[in-house]
Amino acid sequence: MKGVTPQDPKQPAGRRGGQQAGPITRSGRSRLATTTDQRLLDSRGPNDWVHTDPWRVLRIQAEFVEGFGALAELGSAISVFGSARTRPDHPMYTTAQQVGKALVEAGYAVITGGGPGIMEAANRGASEADGVSVGLGIELPFESSLNEWVNLGINFRYFFARKTMFVKYSQGFVVMPGGFGTFDELFEALTLAQTSKVTNFPVVLFGTEYWQGLLDWLSGQVLDGGYIVPADLDRLVITDDVEHAVATMRAGAADVPSRGEQLLAEAEDRES
Ligand SMILES: C/C(=C\CNc1ncnc2c1ncn2[C@@H]1O[C@H](COP(=O)(O)O)[C@@H](O)[C@H]1O)CO
Numbered sequence: 001m002k003g004v005t006p007q008d009p010k011q012p013a014g015r016r017g018g019q020q021a022g023p024i025t026r027s028g029r030s031r032l033a034t035t036t037d038q039r040l041l042d043s044r045g046p047n048d049w050v051h052t053d054p055w056r057v058l059r060i061q062a063e064f065v066e067g068f069g070a071l072a073e074l075g076s077a078i079s080v081f082g083s084a085r086t087r088p089d090h091p092m093y094t095t096a097q098q099v100g101k102a103l104v105e106a107g108y109a110v111i112t113g114g115g116p117g118i119m120e121a122a123n124r125g126a127s128e129a130d131g132v133s134v135g136l137g138i139e140l141p142f143e144s145s146l147n148e149w150v151n152l153g154i155n156f157r158y159f160f161a162r163k164t165m166f167v168k169y170s171q172g173f174v175v176m177p178g179g180f181g182t183f184d185e186l187f188e189a190l191t192l193a194q195t196s197k198v199t200n201f202p203v204v205l206f207g208t209e210y211w212q213g214l215l216d217w218l219s220g221q222v223l224d225g226g227y228i229v230p231a232d233l234d235r236l237v238i239t240d241d242v243e244h245a246v247a248t249m250r251a252g253a254a255d256v257p258s259r260g261e262q263l264l265a266e267a268e269d270r271e272s
Pocket residue numbers: 080081082083084085112113114115116119136137138140144177178179180181182183185
C-alpha cells in the first residue's frame with residue numbers, strides 16, 4: 001500500500017516500528033493478525049457473551065450515562081407516582097392531571113414512570129400546561145410503551161437505574177393511590193430520607209381516604225413497636241388538595257436552588 005513501509009519480522013521491534021493496538025505496541029511474533037476495529041466489525045463468532053454479567057455491567061453503566069445525560073439540565077422537578085391501572089374516567093385520573101398542571105405552573109418539570117394510569121394523567125396535565133413532561137419507562141415482560149403525553153422520555157431495562165433517576169432529579173414526590181409499584185417508590189423515598197441519603201425531600205400522600213389507613217398503621221403499630229421514630233413520619237404530608245400538595249413541594253424544596261439560581265452561581269464561579 002502506498003506510504004506504508006513493509007515490516008520485516010526479523011528486525012528488532014524498536015527498529016521496524018510496532019503495531020499499535022490502543023496504548024499497546026506489538027511487533028514480531030506478538031503482532032496480531034487483525035486490528036481492533038476489524039474484530040469489532042466482524043460479526044461472526046459466538047455471541048453468548050452478550051448474556052454475561054460483565055456485559056450487563058456495561059449496559060447498566062450505559063443506562064446511568066444516558067439518564068444523567070438526558071436529565072442533567074432538567075432543573076427543578078417533582079416525581080408523581082401512582083397506579084398504572086387508574087382509568088381515564090376515574091376521578092383520581094383527573095386529579096392527577098390537575099397535579100401535573102399545577103406543578104408546571106409552579107415552575108417544576110413533572111417526572112413519572114411514563115406508563116398508563118396516574119402516570120399518564122400527570123404527564124398529560126404537565127404537557128397540556130406546556131411544561132416538561134418526563135417519562136422514565138421500564139422494560140416489562142409484557143408490552144408497554146411511554147404514554148403519549150411524555151415529551152422527554154427514557155426507557156430503562158433496569159429498575160434500579162431508573163429509580164436512581166427519580167430520586168436524583170426530583171426535589172420531592174407526590175404519591176397518588178397505587179399498588180405495589182407505588183408502595184415501592186414511596187418506601188424507597190422514606191428509607192432514603194430516614195438514612196439521610198436525601199435531605200429536604202417532601203413526600204405527599206395524595207388522597208386521604210386511600211392513604212389514611214397506612215398512616216394510622218405507621219403511626220400506631222409501627223411507631224409503637226419502635227420500628228420507626230416520630231421524625232421518620234415528619235416529612236409525610238397527607239392531603240386531598242392540589243394546591244396544598246404543590247405548596248408542600250415548594251416549602252420542602254426551598255433550600256434547593258432553581259435551575260436559574262444554579263446557572264447564576266456557575267457563572268459567578270467562572271468569573272471569580
Ligand atoms: C400494569 C400495566 C402497565 C405497567 N406499566 C408501567 N409502566 C411504567 N411504570 C410502571 C408500570 N407499572 C408500574 N410502574 C411503576 O410503579 C408505579 C405504579 O405501580 P402500581 O403497582 O400500579 O401502583 C408507577 O409509579 C411506576 O413508576 C398495564 O396497565
